[in-house]
Amino acid sequence: MKQAYRAIADKAEYVHEEKRSTFTALLHPVRSREEAMATLQAIRLNRPGASHYCWAYVLGDALQPQAAAFNDDGEPSGTAGRPMLNVLMHREAGDCFAVVVRFFGGVKLGAGGLVRAYGAAVSGALDQARWYSVEPLATVRIATAFANEQKVRHFLQVQGADHVQAAYGERVEITARVAEQQCEAMAEALAHLTSGQAKMVVDS
Structure with missing residues (x-):
């Protein structure tokens, strides 16, 4: 028998600032890739002009996902989407789509700085989220x-x-x-x- 799992109950948002760059993490409950991609398109339209729209999602139980994916959207490989996904899975955020909208502040952060910033943004948003148990x-x-x-x-x-x-x-x-x-x-x-x-x- 499958076990109940944790999921976010509604949208959550958190802004992380790092050397004048802003990393706005937006969390949305989703049940399919199609729903996640439609949400991404809406975010791009509602928050135009950002440097990057990096994302990651987990469908189903984060401990045994039905599907999971991420995208760096032009950031150096492995510095954005992967750290975001790692946070979702570590925090057991099932049925969750995370988008981090970055506005570049003019100072390069380096690979390590980007990994920390994207991870911190998603973690901060999860701290704001309401949770429920999916049976x-x-x-x-x-x-x-x-x-x-x-x-x-x-x-x-x-x-x-x-x-x-x-x-x-x-x-x-x-x-x-x-x-x-x-x-x-x-x-x-x-x-x-x-x-x-x-x-x-x-x-x-």
Whole structure:
């Protein structure tokens, strides 16, 4: 069974200054690369004229990511995106997209200075962020008689199920997304609720 993981709950921002350069870290909750890239485009439009728009993201659990990527956007290789990603993973920031908007202040920082500045900006933004726990979801299929449909639907609503859909044949089959850790208890409760008529299967 997958474990719950930490993720940021909403946007966060932090400005780090280093030798007249400003490094503004912007954090956004994201669930896909497409969402991250759309967010990057919006940031470029809303904050024009910066020297660099470096970024990194982690999708899913930061300890076992579904995907992770970074980009230095013209900074020397390994001095921006990689340190930003390292901070996200070290701080266990799941489903998180970080962009650091740099305005150059006229003084070169060197490779070590850049690594520290980009890392510090993201770390500072994470300090400002609100966090929550993401519970892994599972898809369940519940087959039952038509007479039990409304009873089962109400039960799923009480359990906080999402994406509830029904297919009709000789019986009704209801699919839903529920917290993975609830599945065993839900199967028992459904059997009791319907006198054993509803059969629940968890899709792998």
